[in-house]
Amino acid sequence: MALMKKFPSEASSSSAIRPDYLSPSSVKSYLSCSLRFFFERVAQIRKPTTVALHVGKVIHATLQSFNFTRWRGEDYSKDAMETAFSSHFQELEKLEGPVDYADEETRQKVLSCTWNTIKAYMDSDEVFSQMPLGVEVGLSASIPGLPVPVRGVIDLVQHDLTAVDYKSAAAKPDTGHAAFDHELQLVTYQMMIEEATGDTPPSLDLIYLVKTKTPQVIRVKIPPADNQRKQRITDLYKIACEGITTERFHPQPGMQCTWCQYRKECSEWCNK
Numbered sequence: 203m204a205l206m207k208k209f210p211s212e213a214s215s216s217s218a219i220r221p222d223y224l225s226p227s228s229v230k231s232y233l234s235c236s237l238r239f240f241f242e243r244v245a246q247i248r249k250p251t252t253v254a255l256h257v258g259k260v261i262h263a264t265l266q267s268f269n270f271t272r273w274r275g276e277d278y279s280k281d282a283m284e285t286a287f288s289s290h291f292q293e294l295e296k297l298e299g300p301v302d303y304a305d306e307e308t309r310q311k312v313l314s315c316t317w318n319t320i321k322a323y324m325d326s327d328e329v330f331s332q333m334p335l336g337v338e339v340g341l342s343a344s345i346p347g348l349p350v351p352v353r354g355v356i357d358l359v360q361h362d363l364t365a366v367d368y369k370s371a372a373a374k375p376d377t378g379h380a381a382f383d384h385e386l387q388l389v390t391y392q393m394m395i396e397e398a399t400g401d402t403p404p405s406l407d408l409i410y411l412v413k414t415k416t417p418q419v420i421r422v423k424i425p426p427a428d429n430q431r432k433q434r435i436t437d438l439y440k441i442a443c444e445g446i447t448t449e450r451f452h453p454q455p456g457m458q459c460t461w462c463q464y465r466k467e468c469s470e471w472c473n474k
């Protein structure tokens with residue numbers, strides 16, 4: 203399969219194939235399956251948005267509105283937030299859809315369940331009276347030996363520098379697995395905060411909004427990384443960067459194939 207030398211925004215090319223910067227999500231995607239990364243981010247083959255992805259984006263956008271509104275001292279009542287939620291739900295359907303709902307009844311159920319989950323967060327103890335230091339904080343970090351910077355946007359930075367990332371999930375997360383699964387993202391946030399402030403955040407937190415019948419809000423606290431953990435992440439960035447710039451894209455079959463939307467394209471792949 204001929205590989206197109208074209209990168210979207212984050213990976214827009216400054217040389218033929220070299221991205222301008224890397225993000226934790228792009229590197230995680232590349233390491234998970236380099237061929238799926240190619241289909242999604244290089245060839246940019248569009249697929250219908252899954253319901254889970256749509257719900258995750260709507261939750262993220264609504265919590266962003268909620269945190270910004272609180273920060274600015276504006277109206278963050280449930281009514282105001284329900285209006286913001288409805289608007290995000292519809293806008294994201296238009297912008298990133300079509301969403302693969304089975305039918306309109308399913309769509310209505312998804313709408314109602316997502317709003318109930320967001321309400322559970324707004325009613326929870328996770329909404330501190332103390333204002334965060336920043337909302338949607340865009341930062342970068344320079345990794346020695348990496349030819350491009352690493353950039354990311356942290357959902358929330360608490361007053362004590364704790365980095366917080368929101369996740370939506372269908373079931374209660376396993377704490378140890380959650381920490382392991384999101385290590386690349388969280389340690390990157392730590393490195394970005396350290397570069398920006400000179401201080402180490404006291405904790406790297408995930409806040410799960412669990413879309414069960416009775417929604418749950420669960421905070422998973424992960425201690426900041428030591429040098430060995432940071433070195434491990436640094437090495438992953440270097441491996442991914444080298445693989446992308448040398449166009450090393452190949453199938454990596456595994457559990458992820460179960461929900462991969464590029465199985466047809468993948469089955470036609472050969473290394474020519």
Ligand code: SF4
Binds near residue numbers: 235
């Ligand atoms: S089907 Fe599996 S191996 Fe093929 S692109 Fe998707 S994730 Fe990769």
